[in-house]
Amino acid sequence: xxxxxxxxxxxxxxxxxxxxxxxxxxxxxxxxxxxxxxxxxxxxxxxxxxxxxxxxxxxxxxxxxxxxxxxxxxxxxxxxxxxxxxxxxxxxxxxxxxxxxxxxxxxxxxxxxxxxxxxxxxxxxxxxxxxxxxxxxxxxxxxxxxxxxxxxxxxxxxxxxxxxxxxxxxxxxxxxxxxxxxxxxxxxxxxxxxxxxxxxxxxxxxxxxxxxxxxxxxxxxxxxxxxxxxxxxxxxxxxxxxxxxxxxxxxxxxxxxxxxxxxxxxxxxxxxxxxxxxxxxxxxxxxxxxxxxxxxxxxxxxxxxxxxxxxxxxxxxxxxxxxxxxxxxxxxxxxxxxxxxxxxxxxxxxxxxxxxxxxxxxxxxxxxxxxxxxxxxxxxxxxxxxxxxxxxxxxxxxxxxxxxxxxxxxx
Amino acid sequence: xxxxxxxxxxxxxxxxxxxxxxxxxxxxxxxxxxxxxxxxxxxxxxxxxxxxxxxxxxxxxxxxxxxxxxxxxxxxxxxxxxxxxxxxxxxxxxxxxxxxxxxxxxxxxxxxxxxxxxxxxxxxxxxxxxxxxxxxxxxxxxxxxxxxxxxxxxxxxxxxxxxxxxxxxxxxxxxxxxxxxxxxxxxxxxxxxxxxxxxxxxxxxxxxxxxxxxxxxxxxxxxxxxxxxxxxxxxxxxxxxxxxxxxxxxxxxxxxxxxxxxxxxxxxxxxxxxxxxxxxxxxxxxxxxxxxxxxxxxxxxxxxxxxxxxxxxxxxxxxxxxxx
Numbered sequence: 263x264x265x266x267x268x269x270x271x272x273x274x275x276x277x278x279x280x281x282x283x284x285x286x287x288x289x290x291x292x293x294x295x296x297x298x299x300x301x302x303x304x305x306x307x308x309x310x311x312x313x314x315x316x317x318x319x320x321x322x323x324x325x326x327x328x329x330x331x332x333x334x335x336x337x338x339x340x341x342x343x344x345x346x347x348x349x350x351x352x353x354x355x356x357x358x359x360x361x362x363x364x365x366x367x368x369x370x371x372x373x374x375x376x377x378x379x380x381x382x383x384x385x386x387x388x389x390x391x392x393x394x395x396x397x398x399x400x401x402x403x404x405x406x407x408x409x410x411x412x413x414x415x416x417x418x419x420x421x422x423x424x425x426x427x428x429x430x431x432x433x434x435x436x437x438x439x440x441x442x443x444x445x446x447x448x449x450x451x452x453x454x455x456x457x458x459x460x461x462x463x464x465x466x467x468x469x470x471x472x473x474x475x476x477x478x479x480x481x482x483x484x485x486x487x488x489x490x491x492x493x494x495x496x497x498x499x500x501x502x503x504x505x506x507x508x509x510x511x512x513x514x515x516x517x518x519x520x521x522x523x524x525x526x527x528x529x530x531x532x533x534x535x536x537x538x539x540x541x542x543x544x545x546x547x548x549x550x551x552x553x554x555x556x557x558x559x560x561x562x563x564x565x566x567x568x569x570x571x572x573x574x575x576x577x578x579x580x581x582x583x584x585x586x587x588x589x590x591x592x593x594x595x596x597x598x599x600x601x602x603x604x605x606x607x608x609x610x611x612x613x614x615x616x617x618x619x620x621x622x623x624x625x626x627x628x629x630x631x632x633x634x635x636x637x638x639x640x641x642x643x644x645x646x647x648x649x650x651x652x653x654x655x656x657x658x659x660x661x662x663x664x665x666x667x668x669x670x671x672x673x
Numbered sequence: 674x675x676x677x678x679x680x681x682x683x684x685x686x687x688x689x690x691x692x693x694x695x696x697x698x699x700x701x702x703x704x705x706x707x708x709x710x711x712x713x714x715x716x717x718x719x720x721x722x723x724x725x726x727x728x729x730x731x732x733x734x735x736x737x738x739x740x741x742x743x744x745x746x747x748x749x750x751x752x753x754x755x756x757x758x759x760x761x762x763x764x765x766x767x768x769x770x771x772x773x774x775x776x777x778x779x780x781x782x783x784x785x786x787x788x789x790x791x792x793x794x795x796x797x798x799x800x801x802x803x804x805x806x807x808x809x810x811x812x813x814x815x816x817x818x819x820x821x822x823x824x825x826x827x828x829x830x831x832x833x834x835x836x837x838x839x840x841x842x843x844x845x846x847x848x849x850x851x852x853x854x855x856x857x858x859x860x861x862x863x864x865x866x867x868x869x870x871x872x873x874x875x876x877x878x879x880x881x882x883x884x885x886x887x888x889x890x891x892x893x894x895x896x897x898x899x900x901x902x903x904x905x906x907x908x909x910x911x912x913x914x915x916x917x918x919x920x921x922x923x924x925x926x927x928x929x930x931x932x933x934x935x936x937x938x939x940x941x942x943x944x945x946x947x948x949x950x951x952x953x954x955x956x957x958x959x960x961x962x963x964x965x966x967x968x969x970x971x972x973x974x975x976x977x978x979x980x981x982x983x984x985x986x987x988x989x990x991x992x993x994x995x996x997x
Contacts, residue, residue: 273705297681297705322681503739521906522735523828530736 264288264347265653266334266401268327269354270393272385273297275326279334279341279348280653287649289334289341293326303329307341314339323392324399331400351397351406352656354445354648355390357383358410359436365413365655368394368406376408382436382493407656414444417485422582425492439497441489443471447479449651450590453644455484457633458588466583468576472602473593473646474502474545478572480579488582490575496531499575500568502545505535507571540564547595547602569605576606580613588640589615597643600626603634607641614638682706682847682854686765686787688779690721690752692917692955693796694768696826699725701766702749703742703827704854709759710752718752724955725750731968732827756786764792764847766820771923773800777808784813792844794820794851798871799927802837802864815841820848822857823870824916832857833868866931867924874912875925875937881909882940885960892960910960911969913943914953922947 263283269276276292291305291314301320306313314333320326334341353368359379366372373394380387398406415423423439424432431437450469455462467481476499480488490498490506500506508531517527538545541564543553553561580586591603600622607617616637625632625643635641683706687698690712698710712718729743738746751758759765765787769779780793789812795802798821806817819835832852836845852859862868867875881895890898896908913921922944928937946952946959953959962970 297683321683520735522737523906525828526732526735526737529738533739533742534736 263349263653263657264343265350265352265656266348266397267352267354267649267652267656268393268397269649270323270389270396272389275323275330275393276649277330277334278649278653279343280650282653282657285650285654288343290649291330291333293320293330296320296326297322301326301329303333305333305339307339309342312339322396323389324396327393327396327400345401348401348404350653350656350660351401351404352652353390353394353397353406353408354411354652355394355408356386356411356442357440358408358412359440360416360438362408362410362413363416365407365409365659367659368398368408372408382440405656405660407652407659409445409652409655411442411444412440414448415441415479415486415489418487418489422488437493439489439492441477441479441486442491442495443475443477443479443489444486445648445651445655446471446592446646447477447481447486447489448655449647450479450592450644451481451484452651453631453647454481454588454590454640454642457631457642457644458640465587466585467588467590468579468583468586470572470575470589470591470596470606471593472499472572472591472595472599475504476501476506476572476593476595478575478579480582482583488579498571500540500564500571501536502547503533503536503538505531505539537564537568540567547599551599551601565602565605569602572606573610576610576613586613586615586639588642590642590644592644592646594646597628597630597645598626603641603643611637615641617641682763682851684709684762685851686711686759686762688756688759688765688767688783689769690718690725691768691770692920693822693824693826694766695721695725695728696824697766697768697796697822698750699729699746700822700826700855701851702746703738704856706749706854708750709762710750711756711759712752712754715754718754722752756783759783759787762787762791764794764844764851766794766796766822768796768822771797771799771920771927773805776800776805780805780809780817784809789813790816790843792816792818792847794818794844794848796820796822798833798868799866799924799931801866802835802840806837806839814839816844818844818848819864820852821868821871824920830857831870832859833870834859834861835864835868836861837864867928871924872928874909875921875928878909878913878921879925879936879938879940879943882913882943885910886940886942914959914961914963916953917955918943918947918952918959 265280265282267278267280273296274292274294278287278290280287287308289305289307294302300317303316304314320329331345333339335345355376357379359382361375376387376391394406418441425437427437447469454467463483465483469479469481471477475495477489477491478499479486496504498506513527536545537550541550541560543561544550550561550565554565576589595602604617604622607615614637616635618634618636621634625634629645631643631645633640633642685701685706686709687694688711690710698708702708712721729738732738733740733743765783767776767779769775793816795805795817797819802817802819806814817837818840821833823829823831834848849859884890884895885892892910896910900908907915922939925937925939950956951958954963957963964970
């Protein structure tokens with residue numbers, strides 16, 4: 263089945279046309295700078311490596327998706343498929359709240375439901391919706407499917423998703439932990455099954471998505487039972503520019519002492535913290551590893567806090583799961599930084615974790631996948647596959663195959 | 674209720690690059706709108722550009738924005754002294770000083786260059802939108818509406834919307850669309866000098882200055898008391914410094930003239946400070962002192978010392994002849 267996968271941001275649209283049988287994209291592309299005069303459309307065709315870059319004026323998502331579709335169906339430069347061959351459009355939607363525990367086919371009620379979640383994700387859901395609206399306008403005959411970042415974590419038990427705050431806040435403002443990166447963790451769960459080749463019903467696994475954002479997820483039989491992100495993607499691990507866990511009293515104290523308003527405190531935590539804030543150098547792992555190599559103490563400090571936080575999550579999730587059978591890394595850092603993986607896993611022999619250094623070092627490139635353990639606990643690198651997962655989810659929702667979801671039937 | 678246009682706002686003009694004009698331009702650019710910022714002279718434009726840059730750098734240091742956000746804002750603001758550059762904007766926010774004659778002159782000049790259908794959003798708090806609209810030819814009047822931004826524009830999530838007698842639906846739709854794009858709540862108020870926020874704020878500031886000159890309390894007592902009383906981030910004197918004492922003074926005079934209420938008669942000390950060129954944050958000296966980056970100098974809070982000596986040179990009391 264051919265699925266067009268769309269990820270619509272505030273001024274960008276990323277897309278792929280994916281063949282779900284072959285589990286690979288035909289084209290990968292995106293539009294940036296929508297609405298600012300010089301919009302840029304780029305596309306990479308996998309088959310022959312053809313690269314395209316165009317600039318032009320695209321005032322909104324309607325324009326942008328129009329341009330994407332025109333390029334995709336272009337007989338020479340496109341995906342070499344007709345739009346009529348697309349069986350579905352899969353849309354990434356950041357927040358599904360408690361209403362959406364599964365991917366769903368989009369209709370008016372679903373649009374309304376996504377709109378209802380804007381309050382929970384004011385920076386994302388409106389743009390996801392703009393993309394949905396534009397794509398449905400242009401491709402009304404094709405089924406559209408919404409795949410939510412939060413849905414995979416709908417299996418979190420109440421003891422994991424509640425904050426110890428007045429219960430009325432949960433009722434009144436839906437304050438609870440939702441978790442994010444769900445599509446990525448779902449993909450990891452599925453790939454663990456494939457790569458290890460055994461049954462996953464009893465498998466206790468920890469998925470570590472380490473990219474610009476970072477989160478850990480405890481997987482029991484392929485289902486999420488705990489994750490580090492919470493009400494927003496700010497909770498949990500140290501990220502590029504996000505703080506992760508902080509004593510909430512710190513924020514109140516800093517706001518009072520520095521006389522900063524809510525919006526600026528938000529910016530402080532989301533854009534000026536994490537690796538960037540702590541190192542004062544960069545939020546980019548590559549820069550920090552390089553600086554650390556030169557003996558920069560702040561880079562070393564930032565990385566040590568980053569790694570320490572991940573190790574705490576591994577320990578905690580081993581307890582949550584009652585043991586651990588597999589630890590999987592994905593995301594830009596998870597896939598490309600063997601030295602970080604190694605540090606996260608050092609001296610964890612008591613969990614059956616033992617790194618095969620040579621195998622670990624070999625797993626360091628785009629799309630590389632494999633295992634690198636010597637101990638009883640499997641250690642894996644999984645190539646990022648959120649877009650593929652969205653396509654597979656679209657296929658599953660449309661009933662083409664019964665279950666490609668949480669990896670329960672895999673292997 | 675008029676319908677908002679389907680397409681998002683792309684390109685708008687701001688006329689006047691003073692404190693509020695800069696604030697509006699920056700807020701719009703941050704929301705992704707291309708802004709043509711018009712100032713009268715090259716010199717004042719240059720200064721405005723510098724101040725805009727400084728205010729953003731200050732915000733980066735205060736974690737309120739990132740360098741790439743600043744660069745994005747920067748890339749969307751085109752400063753010019755040529756009003757003809759407004760020939761393709763969707764609307765113009767007027768932000769020239771709060772002076773009737775000055776605003777009329779600007780409106781008349783602009784109506785020659787900007788597209789006929791493009792509304793004028795008047796950023797005024799004390800002048801009559803209807804009277805300003807009447808300075809324009811009849812066909813142009815429906816496109817005039819009041820949209821009062823509060824200083825600092827990037828921080829205060831509120832605008833006052835004021836319909837003049839002839840303000841039309843298209844103008845209102847654009848004004849509401851802009852407000853929502855900038856994340857501002859729209860408070861609709863009747864056309865009456867000072868509306869809600871300026872009338873209450875100016876009365877508070879003016880009385881705070883009077884208290885100070887009457888020796889009832891020190892600057893820090895006045896500000897802290899009212900901060901605590903109103904659960905506010907600023908006391909009235911710090912707020913006056915932030916707005917600019919010249920703007921406060923001008924607005925007070927306008928309300929005093931329009932409403933004739935005694936609470937708006939500018940406090941003599943305020944007038945004195947304006948005459949001295951102590952205009953608040955922007956000159957580094959007002960009720961407080963400010964360092965080069967606009968931060969309040971970290972002097973120990975003082976709840977005891979006499980006040981006038983602290984504010985004015987020894988012996989230089991308020992000029993009695995100023996008291997109307």
